[in-house]
Every structure is written in C-alpha cells, then in structure tokens.
Amino acid sequence: MATEVISQSWLAGLATSLNVPEAAVRLLASILLGFPLALFHRYKLYGKEQTLQHIFFIISGLSIGYWNYGTDILHSAFSLCVTYLILKIVGGTNLSVIMSFIFNLTYLLVGYYTTSTEEYDIKWTMPQCVLTLRLIGLAFDLYDGRKKEEMLSASQKETALKSVPSFLEIAAYIYFPGSFLVGPQFSMNRYLKYVNGELRDPDSSNELPPCIVPGFLRALAGFGYIVVFQLGSMYVSDDYIVDSSFSNESFWKRWFLLGLWGRVNLYKYISCWLITEGVCIVFGITYNGKDENEVQRWDGCANVKLLVFENATQFNHYILSFNTNTNHWCAEYIYKRLKFLGSKFYSQAATLIFLAVWHGFHSGYYICFFIEFIIMYFEKDIGPVLNSNKKLQAHLSNPIIAVLVWFVMKIYTFVFMGYALIPFVLLKHSKYLQVFATFHFLGHILFMGYPLIAPFLKSLIRENRQRSHNE
Template identity: 25%
Template sequence: MDMESTATAIGVSVPVLRFLLCFVGTIPVGFFHRFIPGGPTGKHLYAALTGALLSYLSFGFSSNLHFFVPMLVSYGSMVLYRKRCGLITFVLAMGYLIGCHVYYMSGDAWKEGGIDATGALMVITLKVISCAINYNDGLLKDEDLRESQKKNRLIKLPSLIEYVGFCLCCGSHFAGPVYEIKDYLDWTEGTGIWAKSEKGTPSPFGATLKALLQAGFCMGLYLYLSPQYPLSKFTDPTYKEWGFLKKLSYQYMAGFTARWKYYFIWSISEASIIISGLGFSGWTNLPSPVARWERAKNVDVLGVEFAKSSVELPLVWNIQVSTWLRHYVYDRLVQKGKKAGFFQLLATQTVSAVWHGLYPGYMIFFVQSALMIAGSRAIYRWQQSVNPTLKNIFMLLNFLYTLLVLNYSCVGFMVLSLHETLTAYGSVYYIGTVIPVVLIVLGNIIKPKSAKSKARKEQ
C-alpha cells in the first residue's frame, strides 16, 4: 500500500493511518484466537505475540520497549515483594507513564492529528496496576475485602506468559477496554462463565456486527462535523465578537463533535473483544437466555448524550476505566465504616487527570468534573425530597445542568493549554464553574428534610 497517498486521500497522517490499520486488525486477531491449538499455553503465546506484532507495526520497535518497562516492574514486584507489590506498581508504573507524557507531549501530537504509543501505554499501566493489587489482595482475609476484591483477587502468581498475554491480548492495549486478569485467565482456560453449559456457546457475531455498524456511523458523523467545528475557533478573533449564547452553543457542538471520534474508537475495540469471546459477560434471566457482551462495552452513546444526571456519566463514558478508578482508587480511599465524600471524588478525578497527561486542560477538566458531579448530587437530593410534580422539574434541571457543564468543561480536555482553556471558559463568564460551586454551597445550606436513603446510596 502507498501509505502517503492513501493517508492524504482520507485526510490523516501516515502514523495515524498505520495505527488505524493495525487497530482494525485487532478484529481478525481476536477472531482467530478461538482456533489456536496448544491449549491455554498456545493461546497465551498467541495473545502475547500478536499484541507485540501489532504494536511494532503501529508504533515501531521502541513502543514495545516502553510497554515492557511497567510490565516487568509490576511482575518483578509481585515476585519479590508481594506484601507491597500493589503500591510499588502503582507508584512506579504511573510515574513511568507520567515521564513518557512529559517527554513525548503526546497531547500536542493528538491535537495536530498525530499519534504515538503513549495512549497504549496508558491502558497497559492500568492493567499492570490492577494485576499487582489483586495479587496483593490475595494475602488479605475475606472480612477485609469488598465484593469486587474477592471476585478479582489472585491467590497464586500468574506465569510470565499468562501475564504478558493478559497485557497484550487482542491488541486491547491500543484503546482498551481494561479487563481483569482473573477474567482473562478464566476465558483462556474455558472456566467460570466461559465453561461449557447447557445454554451452549454464545455467538459473538451479532454483537460484533452491531459494534461495527456503530463504529461506521460514528466515524461518518465525526468526519462530517469536525471541519465545521474546529478547536482553533476558540482563539479566533471572530469568536470573541459572538454573543454569549452563540459561544455557548459552539462549545456544545465542539464537545459533541469530538465525542464521536471516541465513540468510533471504542466501538472498534469493543468489536475485537466481543468476537474473541472475552467480551462475554453472562446470560440474561429471560425464559430464552440471551448472551450479554458488557465486558467489552466502553461507552453507551445515548447514555452520554442524554444523561439525566452528571453522576451517570462515569457509568456510560469510558466505562471500563471508570470501573477501574472506582475499584482501585475511589473505594480504597474510603476508610472502613465511613462514607465517601468530595475528597475521594476529587482524588479519583486527579488520578484520572494525571493518567491522561500533565496538560493544564486535563487537570482543569477533571477538577471541573468533580465539581460537576458534586453539584448534580445536590440537585438529586432536592429532587428526592419533593412532590412528583416538582421532582420532574428537578429532573429536567439536572439534565440541562449536565448538558451545560459537561460541554463547557470538556473544552479544557480538547484544547489542553491553559491559555485556550481559560479563554474559552472566560468567554462565557465561567458559567460552568460558577453554577456547580453555587449548587455545592446551597446543597450544604438547604438540606432536604426527608431524602430517601436508598437514592442517596445510589448517588
């Protein structure tokens, strides 16, 4: 293939085209996994070798060296110091990722249509940290563990080939989803929910086709909208001349447009994990059981665009990373017998910001998201304490609030620089920062007299 002419024809750079070809190649790689001979060992070797090959073809030889640094750090800590291997891996693997973020400044490359291996390194970092923490949890007593810890803990050390296969399987390190090593081992060995049963073997083809159709639609819409809503507009002199509502609507459309790119990427990764069989998550309880494929799901498009509350967003956007943050950061910051508060939320969002990169835009966005969720919780508490008519009004307010603050906040995530972020925020009088802060303050002053405890727990 003439890479340069093909890249020019579809409007991307050669590195991006190379990445996209390898990324789509994860789908046939996932499909052939089921046919690999040699039992679990053969499948682990296939997962490791195909993952490394896709990485080499996409990013070059140096990318694989970057990936193996946190992988070997994590495995070495599990071998040498199991009692603290989770903490050691978290600090060193996250530290190495931050160093790569600083060195490569990948956010600038992504803004300009380029790409490097840092995004894949981000996924591998989460995988190796979760593996080490789960091995650490294997030393703890049942009464000291949450249900998720009991489910995912490792009693014995995975072999090196099992571990590398887990990290690189099906090219899932390109863009996720993140999954647990316990699930990977069960899938490879045909145990747990993947064991043969009277319900038969679930067919992945319908769910795979659905994911591919979604990917095609998302990419088509993104290619149509992106030339109309460039990020450069925020520093354009004509933008400054617009009125308040026009600026606010442009922020909404810029965020709306950018999200379709992520929907496309996650739909492709979902297809590759589903067709491999790893995406299977059990059967429905209907009279005629239907296979569920939620383990591969990383986004619920309609759930994001029509979220009734900001609290719902982590459940529908980058779902597997949000689950990882809950299990390995948020829950572990809550002391036994106590409830989580704003500190745990802010700390979790800060870890997420650092994981994405050290750009001011990321930091501001994730602090903003913590404020956004806290403000939405205040609305929800009032909503639960009023009569049905007023409750519907509060539900509408929470929806509109989420729509406004999300698209205001995500400008920082897109433009990255401090100047551009503050320019865009300031152009609409920081409305998406002021409103959440006001709601948080009012929520602590005007407390509902009778809020449903169950609703509070859900929030």
Template identity: 30%
Template sequence: MAYTHFHLQFFAEYDPAIIDISGAQMILVLKLSAFGWSVHDGKQPIDSLSSYNRSRAIHEHPNLLPFIGYTFFYASLLTGPAFDYADYDNFIHSTLFDDVPEDKRPGKKRKRRIPKSGKQAFKKLLQGVFWAILLFQVPKLVNTEFVFSKEFVTNHKFLYRIFYMWLLGFLYRLKYYTIWLIAEGACILCGIGYNGYDAETHEFKWNRVQNVDPVAFELGQNVHTCLEAWNQNTNKWLKHYIYLRVAKKGKKPGFKSTVFTFATSAFWHGTRPGYYLTFVVGAFLQTVGKLYRRNIRPRFLQDDGVTPKPTKRIYDFVSWVSTQLAFGFVVQPFVILDFKKSLLCWQTVHYWLLVVIAGTFFIYRGPFAKYFTIKRSETKLKSTAQVKPSTLNPNLTKEENNLVTNAVENKLEKSYHMPTLGVPSLDHLQNLDKDEIDEELQDLKHAWNSFKSRNFLADDDFDGLKDAYSNFTKEINEMFDHTREEFSKQKDKMEKTN
C-alpha cells in the first residue's frame, strides 16, 4: 500500500481510465492487520484481554481457503467495509444466526439459517442510487477548477465562496456514500451484515458492517459527530488495533497512543501533503468545537445542564451551519492533494477558518480566558450528576464506593474521547506526562486494600485472598455495568433532547 501511495504521488500521471488499486489495498491493510492481532490475542491468557479482544481472538489458525475467502470477500473487496475474521468465521459456519427465533426463519418445510434480507439490501441499494444520481447532477453546479479561476474571486462575494466550498465538500462525499451504501447492501444480502434480533421491536438488525451514516453526517452539529458517522469501520480499527494497542498494559492511552493513531490514519490515507493539511486543521477544529460546547452551549441550557432553553434551537442551527461550512474548508486539500494548490484554494476565502481557530484559542486559551470560560468543575458537576448511580453497593463502605465509582466513571468518560478517525483534539496533545500515574488504578488499589483489611485477610492466606478478590471484582463489574447503563440512558436522553 505504501509503495502504491508513493508511486502514484511521484511516478505516475493521474489517468481516470486506469483503476486505482490503492483503495482495495487500504481495505486489505485493515483486514490483515486486524487478523494478525486476532491471532496474537488467541495466544494470550484470556484474563489479559478486553471483552472486545476476547470476542475477536483466533485460537486456531484457519486453513488457506477460509483465510483467502475472508481476505478477498467479494461483497466488500474493492471499497470495504472491512470486518474482523471472527465475523466471517461465524458467517460461513452460520453461528452468526444462532439467535434467530425459529418462527422467524424463512422456509416452510426446511428452515433456513439466514433471515430474509432482500428488502433491507434493496433499501441500501436505493440509497446508493440516490446519492449516485446526485453525484452526476451536482458537478453541473460546482467544480474544483472554478475555485482557481479569477472569476471566482472577482465576481463573487466572500459568503458565496465559502458556501461554494461547502457544496464542493458535499460533492466529494457523494461517491463515498454511493459505493459504501451499495457495498453494505451486498453484505446484508449475503447475510454477513446481520447483527442480531431485537426481541422488543421484533426486528432484525443489519448494521454489523455499516460504514457510513450520510444523514448523521450532513446534519451533524459538531466535528466529532460527523467523523463518527464517517468510515465507521476504519474508526473501529484505529481504536482497537492502534490506539489501545500502543498504550502499555495497565495504563490509559495517552500522548503516544494519540500520535501513533494520528500518524497511522494519515499515512493509511496516503502520502500527499493535502491529507496532512486536512488532518492537522481537523485536530485544531475538534478542540475549537470542544471549547464552544464547553463554554457557549451551557448558556442555552437550564440549570440542570440538560433541559434546553427556547433559544437552544438557534444554537443548534448556528452549530450545524458553522460545522458544515468548516468541513467545506477543511476537506479541500484532501481532494486537491497538492500543497501549493491547497493553500491557494484556502486563500480565495482568506483562510477564514484558520482565523476563526486562532481567534478562538486567543479567547479561551489566551490572557483573557478567565473572562470568557465557564469553570470546568461546574459544567462537569452538572453532567456527572446525571449519571451518578442511584444506589450504592452495600458490600463496600462509603469511601470504597466513592473510590470505585470515580474510577469507573472516569473510565467510561474516556471511552468517548478516543480520537475519531485518528484526528485528535489538541486536548490529547497538551499537559501530558509520560510518567503520569493512572489515578483510576490507584483508586481501585486503595479500595481493594480497604476491602481486604475489613475481611481480616493476611497476604499468605491464598484461598481467602482469591475468594475475596473474586467478590471484589464482582462488585466492581456490577457497578461498571450499572454505571454504563446510566451513561447510555443519559446519552440517549441528550440525543432526544438535541
């Protein structure tokens, strides 16, 4: 893949009549590297793996035929989406469909394992066709070459130019919407897109290999939301096979994990300067979004930090417009690729987003920041108040409950801060210490020592320690599951409110 990237950049002239194989190679990199890690995990003690890694682990290396079948799986070979070998193995052995109720299986005399998926696949196909039609119509309105003409600057005002770039960015996304949705439809049709049966709604879920959510992206009110809706399986790969792997065992992912994820994502996309311009500005943009959300959004909410004021609709609309316009600016180098031409493109709109970013940092990180910022402790108190467990664990003292609860909540909160698609917020890159102590582990250690001492256990009482530790971890797991459920409910509530 790296050879192809370099070759296309330095030794080849772009020819639209020649198929670019780098896309298929990028998918193979995702699948083969994930496969390698899964084989590695299959050789590790089960207790040392996370629940995700345990579910992906390969304990017996497959033969050549299933390996090649996975690697060159026809439905997603050229465009993705990528998926782990465990999903493919469950698919070809039909264990993926074990939870399908007997009365929901197709066939009268001979029941089939794979549920009917024709309608769901056809919906994806129609969505892909819809975006394909737009893909052929939008170029009649906008094109990249016009940005570099004198007429673009001399005959059109500034607002027209930034909205023109927004429409260009929309045009760039259309081809991805088209190919990804059609590929998802192919995966659903063959069955590997199956993701379980919902007993409450009595419906099947077909989003196992979903790669994009066009509506969520186009209506996204912040950078993080948009990136989470884009190239979703690549984001999973970066998280589970780069970000978390770089961190040392027992340590939370920090500066090193963030930098490695950022560099891997950028290099995976290619070696052209335009990719790096987009990624660097995207990192700044995520931080700007956090600063606004932290210091402006609370002013449009009631004192509980959740209930919106009537003026919240104005905030939402402005957030949506500004986010979409910002993406129109940021993605231009990603398509133009050339460094000088990318800067020239930005120059036609006076580098407006870079000016906004610099101004935002001056306001919220400069010498007068105290006059504009809302104290973090106050806003965090409001948000965490919504997810405090309703009951304390009766088997732990009040102090032990507080220690474990704080550790669990901090751990859950961090799961929302992984750099999406490798584009980190600058918060990840500052105030970091390589020797920083993992406070959550320290809290759990103190809670364990307290729990152990209350049970009058000596260090040489192996059986007693083993039983006590088993009970202690059981209490933590129960609190973790309960708190995670509270986080999930709160997140759903905020999404409905928004």
C-alpha cells in the first residue's frame, strides 16, 4: 500500500510539472516498463520452453494492465474467454467470424458508452480497442486456415492458422507487454514464430538476435517527438484554438497555426508508437528478414514510416505512413473482405465507418473520417487526370516549377491535415464547429463542392491535353 501511495504521489507530481494528465504519465511509464521486461526475457527466457514464455508474458501484461486500470483489466480477460470458446466450438467457420466480430465490437462499444466523457479518456477501453482488433483478426485467420492454399492471398498465407491455438498461447499473445496497451498490431502467427525462436537470422551464429541497439534508437526517436510535442503544445494547445484569441488572429496566421496544431497532435501519437515499437524490437518480435544489402530488418511491427510522413505531399502519404498496422489490419480484414460489394468506393466508405465506430461514439470521429473520405476521393479522382496531361507533366518536370509545386503541396497537406483533425481531437460538436466557423468551413466547401465542378474541371484538363496533341 505504501509503495502504491509513493507511486501515485510521484506520478501526480510529474504530471503536474509537465501539465499533462496523470493517466498519460502512467501510460508512458507502463510502456517504458517494457524495456526491462524485454531485457529479462532476452537473457533468461529467449529460446527456452514456450510455456514459460507464455506465462511470463501473461503475468507481465496483466500486472501492467492492473497498475493502470485496476480490476477493469478483467474486461479483457472476459473477452479472451468468450472468444476462445467461440473458436473452440465453431472456429474456422463463417459463423465464428461473425460471432467474434459482433461480440468483441459490441463489448467495446458498451465500454465506450458506460465510461465515456466529453474528453479523450485513458481508461480500460484503450487496451480493449487494441484487443478487439486482435481477437477479430484471430477468428479471420483461423477461417483462412481452413481454405485451400490457392484461395489465399500472399498476406493471408502468412497469417492463416490451421488449428485453434491453446488458451495459454492466445492469452500470452493478447497480453504481450510490448503491445498490450497501445499496440502495435501483429498476427498470432508472428507471435508463435517468435516464441519458437524462428524470428531471427538463420545464418547468424549469435544465440541472441542483435536487436537491442535498433530498439533503443527507435525509442530515442520517440522521445525526440515527445519533446517536440511538449514544446509545440505550449504554443498551440487544444484550449488555444477554441479560445477567442485564436479567432482574432489574422486569417493566414490562423491557417498556419492550425497546421502547426495538427502536426503537434500527430506527434503525440507518433512518439508513443515509436517507443512501443522500440520495446517490441528489443523483445525481438519485429524481425522482418533482410533488405537488399543483407542488413537485418527490424520493422515487422513498425506503426509509422517517418520519412514518408515527414515528406508527405498528399493525404494518401499520411495513410501509407501513419498508424500503418491498424491501416493494414483494416485493409486485410475489412476493405478486402468487402470485395463482394463490387465497388472500391463503397468498400472504402464502409472501412472508414468501421474505423469511426471502433474509435467510439463521439461525433468528432465520424466527422474526421468523413473529411478524410472526401479528401481522398478528391485526390484519387483528379490525380489520374492530371497525370494523363502530358503538356502539364512536361511543365512540372522543370526543376523550378517542381520545387514550387512541392512547396504548395506541402502547405496543402500541412494545413488540411490540421483541418481534418479538428473534430478528432476536440470531439464535441460545440467545440469543433466553433473552430470550423473561424475558417468559414472552407475545407468542407472545397472538398464537398469538388464533385459539382469535377466534370467541368476534368474536361478542361483533358481539353488542354487534346490541344497539345493536335499541335
């Protein structure tokens, strides 16, 4: 009891000095606990009897979960038990997928409904949302494992399960201390290969994989992003953009500050993902073969591609680089499974709706993903038309023009990513509508109005192409 009081006092003091919620400090401390656990596993349990490894992961994950959420951690245990029974009784069938999907998503939504406030909450529903995808994916993987090999995609062949894993294996998989709280997502097959000692260079003479340095370097990058986030939050906080002083700024300054605010908020997530990825690398579960230069890759659980993200000039670049594991999960288990709809447009819309529902009931999530949808529609619709205009592309090949275009596109993504994040971060309609109003809903007007002018705009571009051809 005394230790717990000291822990709470220390956390409260640190949270106050950093001006962040105590729950956020506790979450970060819990993620960092993964490093000593990874080192202990590396030198005492790596390559040892699998049952010992499973038990170690279960105890570690449950202990961290209890420290954060108390007895609410039992919600994850209940979901585990129900899903395991579904897989044992009807696993590998369409029914098992449907039952697992409905049960886990419904349980998560009930959790959101009973615990949600008007702010972003760090509660037991946070690891539960990670768990939800993991258990639904498990049912899909077992379903794929009952199909004929030639019916599976390359990705499905890597994740398909031929039989139901044991209860101990599934429990260790979901409570794995490097990913239990905030991800990243990875397949059951990757976990099983890891405890079997298969995720390492088979040609290496080293008994232990050389993953410590790459792991700590990745985490160090995460701490760099934390520093930038903290400094940025002091300049453009969430409270500031809903304050009257923000709306009184000049029009162009408001747009710049909005883009900066959006960037800072994204860095909050990136910093967390980089540190958790670092933990997973030190564990050794991220081994991903070798590159073309025969250098070992440790990006098997990477959740952000920093170079693509920082150099983004299209919204699609953000999708390709930000929260990549969740995006990959949605692509494999939602988007591609909706092929029967016969339309990429409908499949994408349904996938984004699922993502919004998975995040919770706040209207801000739905508005955010709607804005993402209309912006992506704009880019995918106009992009091929622009690329087909040879005369325009010839002009863009000029180095000076190319630099100018790059600069304009950077501003475009910088500003409108901030615009799209307004409802996602502020959540309440009274807050995000107020901020949208300070920008006269310009983003909505531009991207929702595009379909109305698209026929004229595309015909104009194609007409220019035709003139060039005639000349």
